[in-house]
Amino acid sequence: MVPINYYIILSAILFTIGVTGVLIRRNALIIFMSIELMLNASNLAIVAFSSAIKSFSGQIFVFFVIAVAAAEVAVGLALIVEIFKSKRSIDVDQMNSLKG
Amino acid sequence: MTLDLALFLVLAIVAIATALGMLFSQNAVYSALFLVLNFVTVAIFYLLLGAPFIAMAQITVYAGAIMVLFLFVIMLLGADPLPKTAVLPWQRPLAIFLATLLAVEATFLLVTKARPTGSVLQPEAAVNTMDNLREMGMVLFNQYLLPFEVTSILLLVAMVGAITLTKKEKGAK
Numbered sequence: 186m187v188p189i190n191y192y193i194i195l196s197a198i199l200f201t202i203g204v205t206g207v208l209i210r211r212n213a214l215i216i217f218m219s220i221e222l223m224l225n226a227s228n229l230a231i232v233a234f235s236s237a238i239k240s241f242s243g244q245i246f247v248f249f250v251i252a253v254a255a256a257e258v259a260v261g262l263a264l265i266v267e268i269f270k271s272k273r274s275i276d277v278d279q280m281n282s283l284k285g
Numbered sequence: 286m287t288l289d290l291a292l293f294l295v296l297a298i299v300a301i302a303t304a305l306g307m308l309f310s311q312n313a314v315y316s317a318l319f320l321v322l323n324f325v326t327v328a329i330f331y332l333l334l335g336a337p338f339i340a341m342a343q344i345t346v347y348a349g350a351i352m353v354l355f356l357f358v359i360m361l362l363g364a365d366p367l368p369k370t371a372v373l374p375w376q377r378p379l380a381i382f383l384a385t386l387l388a389v390e391a392t393f394l395l396v397t398k399a400r401p402t403g404s405v406l407q408p409e410a411a412v413n414t415m416d417n418l419r420e421m422g423m424v425l426f427n428q429y430l431l432p433f434e435v436t437s438i439l440l441l442v443a444m445v446g447a448i449t450l451t452k453k454e455k456g457a458k
Contacts, residue, residue: 186404187293192330193395195297199323201388202304208380212367214313214359218320221351222304225327228339236334237403241424244336248425251339251346252436256443258351262358263450269362278372 192233199226213265213275217258224254292333300326311366313359317352324348338418 199222206219228247235243265275272279303326306319324347331340425433 186287187289187333188404189402190396191293191297192334194392195300197391197395198301198388199304201384201391202301202308204387205381205384206308208384209377210308211370212313214355214362215307215316218307218316218355221347222307222320222323225324225347228343229327229330232331232334232336232339236336241421242428244339244421245425245429247336247339248342249432249436251342252440255346255351256439258354259443259447260450262354263447266358266361267450274367275362276367276370278370 189233189237193230196226196230196233199223199229211276211278213268213277213280216277217261217265221254221258224250289333293330296326296329296333300330314356317355317359320355321348321352324352335417338421 203219203221203223203226206222207216210216210219228250231243231247231250235241235247268280269275300323303319303323307316307323310316310319324343328340328343328348331337331343
């Protein structure tokens with residue numbers, strides 16, 4: 186039996202690695218991947234809690250989160266491609282104007 | 286140490302190492318591949334937690350569809366490392382310090398204040414796939430039918446949005 190605390194600590198560590206990625210990387214694609222990592226970390230915590238209270242609701246919530254993440258990736262990557270077309274770079278330091 | 290705990294610790298080390306590899310590799314393709322490995326590890330955690338459907342959805346949607354989309358875009362935009370710039374040189378150490386603080390604080394609060402108790406099920410008792418999936422389908426299509434339908438509309442909107450964003454405007458070029 187693995188105590189649920191271990192899963193929660195692992196989830197917190199993975200989430201923090203995602204936050205660090207968003208903060209220190211300048212490549213827009215890697216920032217996006219870090220956001221996916223954070224979503225995954227929270228999903229892991231939700232499934233761990235759902236397994237501890239023996240309920241399916243948490244798993245279904247995670248299923249919806251995965252669907253929303255897929256939609257988010259499709260739109261986000263389209264935006265990144267558009268930004269690359271106008272700026273010729275995916276460095277977030279270059280994205281400093283509202284008007285493309 | 287039981288088999289469960291040993292399996293958990295080994296997988297946790299792999300998950301954290303791949304996440305750090307994603308964070309620190311200079312090549313975006315390596316980052317994406319590290320992230321695929323991380324997603325597969327998290328899928329195995331879902332199996333250990335008795336959620337086989339979520340584990341398979343994780344592999345097909347995340348490690349399959351989403352990461353392939355990422356790799357496509359990386360190939361499209363070029364995987365060269367970005368040139369070094371000196372914009373905000375103090376930002377990186379400050380970010381690492383604050384992130385470490387966040388990790389300590391989040392772990393401390395979750396473990397001491399939220400006080401989650403209990404343990405997760407043994408895998409062999411939890412992963413009885415057919416019963417698990419049947420019950421989950423019943424809950425999904427009875428209690429959560431409306432959110433399920435709304436998700437389909439959301440996916441349609443995202444698809445239309447992605448096509449509209451990348452479509453060339455009429456008359457341009």
